[in-house]
Amino acid sequence: MKKFTKTLTCVIAASAFATVAVADEDAKLIINDELKIETNVAASADSPLDELFSGWVFRSNETQLMQMDDFDNPSFIFVEQAEEQFAKVDGTEGKACATCHEDVASFKGLRTVLPRHNASTGKLDTMATLINDCRTDRMGAEPWKFSKGKMTSMKALISLQSRGMPMNVAVDGGAAEAFEKGKELYYTRVGQLDMSCANCHEDNYGNMIRADHLSQGQTNGFPTYRLKNAKLNSIQGRFKGCMKNIRATPYKEGSDEFTALELYVASRGNGLIVESPSVRN
Ligand code: HEC
Numbered sequence: 001m002k003k004f005t006k007t008l009t010c011v012i013a014a015s016a017f018a019t020v021a022v023a024d025e026d027a028k029l030i031i032n033d034e035l036k037i038e039t040n041v042a043a044s045a046d047s048p049l050d051e052l053f054s055g056w057v058f059r060s061n062e063t064q065l066m067q068m069d070d071f072d073n074p075s076f077i078f079v080e081q082a083e084e085q086f087a088k089v090d091g092t093e094g095k096a097c098a099t100c101h102e103d104v105a106s107f108k109g110l111r112t113v114l115p116r117h118n119a120s121t122g123k124l125d126t127m128a129t130l131i132n133d134c135r136t137d138r139m140g141a142e143p144w145k146f147s148k149g150k151m152t153s154m155k156a157l158i159s160l161q162s163r164g165m166p167m168n169v170a171v172d173g174g175a176a177e178a179f180e181k182g183k184e185l186y187y188t189r190v191g192q193l194d195m196s197c198a199n200c201h202e203d204n205y206g207n208m209i210r211a212d213h214l215s216q217g218q219t220n221g222f223p224t225y226r227l228k229n230a231k232l233n234s235i236q237g238r239f240k241g242c243m244k245n246i247r248a249t250p251y252k253e254g255s256d257e258f259t260a261l262e263l264y265v266a267s268r269g270n271g272l273i274v275e276s277p278s279v280r281n
């Protein structure tokens with residue numbers, strides 16, 4: 001970790017991250033030889049970014065290839081586990097998800113609009129809170145822990161139903177307050193390295209940081225199977241890792257802070273295509 005700190009400090013002192021072109025700009029993401037996913041789309045007029053890139057663009061050829069075929073994408077082991085779980089009776093009410101949600105395909109489109117403001121609770125719903133609400137209130141079952149295997153696998157199965165659709169979270173109306181809070185968090189410098197999300201993912205995407213090729217830190221691919229920890233990773237789990245890397249104390253998963261940040265980051269990617277579940281290093 002000392003080494004990381006040192007590298008970053010000199011890098012910032014020189015006020016330049018190593019500059020390289022966006023990796024293989026011509027690479028095309030086509031999944032299972034049939035689903036073409038646009039990985040570079042125009043940003044909206046009010047976006048702080050000129051154009052939007054999926055994190056897939058910045059990965060090595062090998063990592064990119066793993067996501068191009070569901071047989072090679074290790075996420076699908078977890079998707080299969082979630083399919084079994086979906087049909088499994090759990091809790092005091094003797095119900096399975098499938099008792100009420102006959103076909104998981106009925107969740108098509110849901111991933112593109114989350115997080116979403118809930119007028120009756122006044123809070124943001126995330127996929128995790130929606131799943132747990134069903135478990136506790138409708139099944140009489142224990143809630144699943146955020147970012148643990150059963151939760152991220154179920155999120156992968158539900159998100160997969162929206163693969164190929166553009167992200168489209170709402171940030172107006174009841175969501176406006178959380179959007180502003182998330183934006184503030186995104187631009188606030190924190191940690192011993194005194195850095196903000198924007199310092200890396202807005203000012204330096206396309207550049208190298210240590211051996212890693214910096215992306216825009218978009219969330220359209222989550223949950224993500226990471227080669228580094230060989231499991232599915234949640235959006236807020238990833239935020240946590242980034243905060244730890246700059247020696248900041250991360251917020252808790254499911255906290256208002258991280259959920260607001262999740263909404264804000266998702267809005268920066270409005271228009272990017274859902275790739276879930278993706279593969280990253
Ligand atoms: C007793 C019936 C019941 C069971 C069992 C149940 N749900 Fe639900 N679920 C509902 C109802 C009712 C809603 C709210 C109406 C809707 O959106 O379909 C809902 C909503 C949801 C939503 C949000 C959908 C949206 O469009 O906003 C998700 C995601 C979800 N359920 C997932 C699950 C999962 C995963 C399980 C199993 C762990 C499960 N549910 C078990 C009845 C159930």
Ligand code: HEC
Pocket residue numbers: 054055056058186195196197198199200201209212213214215216217218219221224238239242243245246261265280
């Ligand atoms: C010191 C630089 C740095 C900072 C600061 C930083 N990150 Fe990251 N982040 C990385 C690196 C390196 C990766 C892995 C390569 C990549 O996808 O950019 C990453 C990956 C991500 C990803 C995954 C992207 C994908 O396509 O899978 C997200 C999302 C993300 N960061 C969000 C954030 C947020 C939100 C913050 C602020 C709380 C933040 N990051 C702060 C360096 C940083």
